[in-house]
Amino acid sequence: MRAARRLIIGFSSAAVLASMTIVPAYADSLSSEKQQMSQLQAEANQTDKQISQEKAKAAQLTSSIQQTNTSLANIRSAIAANQQQTAAVQAKINVLNTKLQQNQVKLNADKAALEAQIRTMYENGQVPYMNVLMQSTSFDDLLSRLYMLEQISKAQQQLVQQVTDLQQSIEQQQAEQKVQYADLQQKQAQLQTYERAQQILEQQQQSALAEVKSNLQQQTRQRTILESQIQLTQSQIQQIEEETAQAQQIASSHTTGSLAHGNAQQIIQFGEEFMNTPYVWGGTSPSPGFDCSGFVQYVYGHFGIGLPRTSEEQYSVGVPVSESSLEPGDLVFFSTYAPGATHVGIYIGNGMMLDAEDQGVVIDNITNSYWGPKYIGARRVIQ
Template structure:
């Protein structure tokens, strides 16, 4: 005999437009109380819970479950279920509101733990990123300090160089003036010497020889000759002195001009360095600002992740608490027996024969017809042919019926596997002798559920019919 936890099944007599099968403990929430049939009972609580759940968009839609026991769906008696689902609905709605409808809550205990682990990894990654950004900011600030120091030194050097250029420029002006003064003095001295010679003769038009020949005596001749020699020597000495001064001033002027050129070159070079330092300064400041902005975003994200983790941990605690309460119900053999007794009774051999008629039908992701099936689309199609309506996805189907242990598998049981992701991601129909018929990548086929591929991925089984 099958045993395990149960969940009320969809009543095929219900109008699908008025009654929706929702997840959680696989309860039915009906728009019209009169259309609800569950063990012959009707209650206003049904509509109340449905309305409460539907206030939060996306909550309890498409078979998302509320409570699980070790990845297996559980159920409580209807009175306890009403109270429990109300509490869970309110909790889930509040958590979704806190996260601005951005947190995707896990639908199983394993999923919640997996989500918590993922959040912890993200928090660790975010913390590491923040720490790395802090190191980068400190490094950039150190570089910026060096650049600022270099920029300050360049500006001080440019200021000193500019002051020196003003001094040298003033020296050039002074030298220019001295050269002009020297030239004027030389011209004046020459004129004065010529004037002295003119006094030696009457009209100033005779030559030196005429001055000598006009002497009246030998003594006068010597006197005149001595005067001419003195004037000539004085003129030559003065000419040499002025020429030497002129040359000295010219050398000084050239040197000063050259030095002034060097100062200009230095000023230009310092200006280039200043511009380079300013650009580096701006780049470093922009980098620091960018990293600090990223750090702020990371810190905000870190806070959000911690909030999500806290809420997920609260969710795990709620699920585990509900699990502890539900485990007591799993041992209620009377309850299980009554539920099994209320299951649809069909000809299992005919259903399996019908299923085998589709062997070789190609696989199609999301397929629900003979033109192409996916795994849960195939099981839903086969059960529907026998008048039994089940939910659409393998994860939803895993929430239906009664849990079946591996040794107690019987014909028509749904067998579930965890393949590409955690949870019930594949489903087949058990046909006996350790075999199942299922729609997989190669199409509808018969497989051994304990072979090297399917065996390690086996998750559990559910009885939906008898």
Template sequence: MQEVDNKGLCHLKHNRKRNVRWIVGVVTSVLLLGAPLEHTYAESLSQEQQTMAQLQAEVKQTNNSMTFAKTQTVTVKAEIAHYQQSLTNLKSAMSHNLHQMQATEQKITQMNHSIAVDRKQLHLYKDSLRAQIRVMYENGRVSYLNVLLESSNWEDFLSRLYMLITIAKTDQHLVSEVTSLQQQLVLKKEAQQYNYSLLVQKHTEYEAMKQADVLVEDQKNQMLAQLNQNIQNASTKHGLLESQIELTQSQIQQIEQETQQAQSLVQSSSYIQQTEKTLPTVNVQSLLQYAESFMGTPYVWGGTSPSGFDCSGFTQFVFAHFGVDILRTSEQQFAEGLSIPENQLTPGDLVFFSTYAAGATHVGIYIGNDLMVDAQDYGVSIDNIANSYWGPKYIGARQMLGN
């Protein structure tokens, strides 16, 4: 756990070029995806390694999201096609139903016309019969009884009576036929009106089904649009992640390169001669006591004050109190001072460690007896540089103070 927590989180790089690239990356991700990516700019080699793992995990998650969204897209498209076919069928059924309604309306209209014609014809029949009776048996206004009484004999009476009965039956028969025809037409009209009401009801149901299908289709289209947007966002994020992976890889290489260059620099004879002349003289015991006065101060990534330190911020702050200016990050401090073999360490020297991979990613102040005071994940504390954790990670020391 300590290795992970100390993967160089204690180092901030105030390299302008890197900061600009980080800001551009974060702003781009906010604009394109609506929220920043979960990782931040790694400030040390070990942090770069951790960031790399996070980036690769995000790439995998993004690929899975894209695959899932594409699968959903296929399903939603099939559902949309289904509802579109359903709408087509409904429109066809509604069109057929409308034709039936129009035909039924025409039949009802025709029946109404037939009923009106039959009623008119019935009145004509009745008027015609009455006219015939008046012409044949009445001279003016002669009643049926007068027609019978005027008979000259019994045979004439029977003849007149038979004629009246025949005319009466004929009148009743015509009335009965016309009335029956009217009743049949009324029944047919009622049946057609009932069928028409059923057709109207069916049309209403079709219209409701159509509206429901249109609503569902709209919802599916919205879902499809959202899925396509998710795929596009995931694709954009994937591109950003790939770009940041490349950037992180280059940063890791740069940190390793800076460490190697620092090692080469401090071994140069001209550098050693120049540095030996310029090493400041400080009361080492006072410096160590001052450093140890911050015991328990919490670790803060990028911290450079007593409210919270990271490892290189702590060493810079302590040395600055005694007028000794050293650079900000552990990689930069590794390129200062004189290289000192481990068996020649003296109090006040800076000791460096690679907590995850090649590179000076952690620094502390040596206080003697294989001990150092440093800011790490538990805050400012004293650690043994030869223990099972720090020992294998030790990469060198630098003398910053003159004798």
């Protein structure tokens, strides 16, 4: 342990206490760190499971979106084809309407022409049509007149029949085209309904995918944070194990020893005189100010007790003390921005410490929500 090499407080190494005193203190810290490690690993495993689930959801949604887009493309292609068919049928209907109009005009013209022929042939300009039949001069003349009327009637009937047959054919075609047009219109409406449904589905899928990706990003960030905490805890566990082994080795070679003499109340009262002194990085005096280890070194140095400069070095002097055995005057250590002892304070009792923090020299609770999780151990340097 570094305590055997760095203790400079003017007495024989304090680590000479019996191993029954040293090992339990390390055991408390080690047990706490291992418990925290177990919790972190459980959280990491749960986060890994959630990440895997979110990735599976994202893959499934991506596949569903591709299928929906393919379906949309097919529907839109069918809509375009149906529109072309509808336009073609409408064009045919327009042509048939034109033919119907032309046939009606022709029929009217042919009827008028026949009527004109009859009047010309049988009235001679002044004789009424019916009188021609009644005023025949002979039987042969009558037969001739009746024959001509019959031939004209037949010709007129044939013409009317031809125009009528053509009219009926066109009307039948027109009816068929209208039925086909109505079917196409109905199909178009159905396709447009399918298209809107697929568009809504695609929007819902995209929204769900965005949410899954957001969750995945958050969980990935959480996993990174947990990995950093695991690495930090592993470093702390390794450090405690190394120091435990060193403490046991030192304790096994010594049976008795002593700590520096000092009055804890006097040390604490002297330290409290610097309440609200500004925090200065690297500071070791009241002016311009202290950092955490500079403050501890200055207060103990006032009573002739020499301590190393940094919190990491101070964590290697004295003897370990379990949290449950803390006494006023003990040094309490925390791991904050980096692995190891990066902050130190003077324990004053009742779970409180005197230390130099960002806001200056203050009294703080070592078990609050900030310091509690960062506590790594304590050292006793006076008796």
